[in-house]
Amino acid sequence: MSSLKSEYELITIVGPTASGKTTLAAKFASQIDSEIISGDSRQIYRGMDIGTGKDLADYRVDGKQVPYHLIDICEAGEKYNVFEFQHDFHEAFSAVRAKEKLPVLCGGTGMYIESVLKGYKLLKVPENAELRKNLVGKSLEELTAILAKYGSLHNTTDLDSAKRAVRAIEIADYTVSKPAEYYEFKPINSLIIGIEIDRECRRQKISRRLKSRLDEGMIDEIKNLLDQGVKPEDLIYYGLEYKFVTQYIIGEITYPQMYNQLEIAIHQFAKRQMTWFRGMERRGFTIHWIDATLPDEDKINQIFQLL
Numbered sequence: 001m002s003s004l005k006s007e008y009e010l011i012t013i014v015g016p017t018a019s020g021k022t023t024l025a026a027k028f029a030s031q032i033d034s035e036i037i038s039g040d041s042r043q044i045y046r047g048m049d050i051g052t053g054k055d056l057a058d059y060r061v062d063g064k065q066v067p068y069h070l071i072d073i074c075e076a077g078e079k080y081n082v083f084e085f086q087h088d089f090h091e092a093f094s095a096v097r098a099k100e101k102l103p104v105l106c107g108g109t110g111m112y113i114e115s116v117l118k119g120y121k122l123l124k125v126p127e128n129a130e131l132r133k134n135l136v137g138k139s140l141e142e143l144t145a146i147l148a149k150y151g152s153l154h155n156t157t158d159l160d161s162a163k164r165a166v167r168a169i170e171i172a173d174y175t176v177s178k179p180a181e182y183y184e185f186k187p188i189n190s191l192i193i194g195i196e197i198d199r200e201c202r203r204q205k206i207s208r209r210l211k212s213r214l215d216e217g218m219i220d221e222i223k224n225l226l227d228q229g230v231k232p233e234d235l236i237y238y239g240l241e242y243k244f245v246t247q248y249i250i251g252e253i254t255y256p257q258m259y260n261q262l263e264i265a266i267h268q269f270a271k272r273q274m275t276w277f278r279g280m281e282r283r284g285f286t287i288h289w290i291d292a293t294l295p296d297e298d299k300i301n302q303i304f305q306l307l
Contacts, residue, residue: 006307008191009097012105014039014113014277015195016270018205019292023058024195025106028300030061035096037089038070039107039116042238045076047225050218051241053209069096077230079237085112086120090185105190110276117285119187125174135166147172163237191306192285194277195299197292206266214259219245226250240265 011028015021029036036059038044042052049056059066069092074080089105093116096103107113114120135143143165150172197205222245225235232250235242241262248258281287288306290299 006102006191008102008189008307010093010103010105010117010188010190011303011307012039012113012117012190012192013195014106014110014192014287015108015292016197016202016273017053017108017266018202018209018270019195019197020296021106021108021195022053022055024296024299025104026058026061026066027296028303029066029104030064031300032102034101034104035067035069035092037092037096037103037105038068039089039105039109039113040071041080041085041109041112042242043071043107044074044080045078045238046072046074047076047221047228048238048242050213050216050221051245053213076225076228077234082112082115082120083125086115086185089116093188108273110273110280114276114280114283114285116185117188117190117192118283119185121184125171128170128173131170131173132166135169138162140165143169150176163233191303192287193303193306194287194289195292196289201293202270203267206270207263210259210263210266213241219249222246223249240269 013021013025013028025036040052042048043054045052054071056071059068070085070088073088089112093103105113105116135146138146140162143162147165147169150169218241222235222242226232226246226249232246235246237243244253244258244262244265247253248255253261277287288302290302294302
């Protein structure tokens with residue numbers, strides 16, 4: 001169905017973790033003979049499979065491989081940001097559109113997704129060694145206070161850790177002290193589908209999935225990354241599974257502490273994801289919410305009706 005005609009340039013499927021968006025996206029993309037572009041900030045890393053929930057088997061539908069982009073494009077330990085995502089997304093987007101197909105963007109990293117739909121103006125900011133030296137040893141609260149002096153933030157997720165707060169200060173400082181050379185992309189006309197899942201149902205799925213990932217060897221996966229030379233602090237930087245399991249492996253916390261803290265953190269993360277998507281609606285995006293409990297066939301029919 002590559003000849004599908006639509007007023008839209010893109011189909012975007014969003015939702016919190018454990019909502020079933022990837023499975024739906026793959027089945028829909030298969031039906032229209034299209035390709036998926038991942039909008040997940042951690043699935044870009046090779047070797048980080050179980051913890052990021054890549055579930056690459058989901059990309060095989062009825063025995064056929066659904067092509068995907070922006071998965072496994074970086075080595076674990078590298079840093080990747082929304083600026084790089086914009087550029088990589090547009091390369092993949094243009095390649096799929098050149099085949100006269102309707103790309104499917106799927107993911108839960110709200111800022112990445114909004115950056116390409118809205119056409120954020122971003123700039124590439126180099127590291128400032130002197131500034132970083134002056135910020136060494138400061139707490140997250142102190143860094144947050146410093147960052148607040150630069151004015152309002154469009155990305156409060158920068159404040160999840162001291163390391164991210166330092167980077168946010170670096171970007172803010174560069175922005176006010178240098179003539180900004182912005183890289184601008186045009187907004188994209190996308191049909192946006194949101195997978196709406198009841199809070200209690202989401203909590204149950206998250207808890208089941210965490211247990212499943214641990215049973216599948218998530219701890220061994222992270223041990224392997226450490227054995228390959230990835231620094232513990234780099235894995236901790238990625239947050240969630242990689243943060244707490246690494247802390248457990250290096251002896252900072254016990255297994256029960258790791259399990260309990262990680263479970264709480266994932267629930268909080270899912271809540272923040274939904275907060276971002278609701279914020280997108282307030283910022284002018286129309287998200288068509290579909291009940292997560294419906295069979296995928298019914299969800300796909302609803303998407304076709306919206307097209």
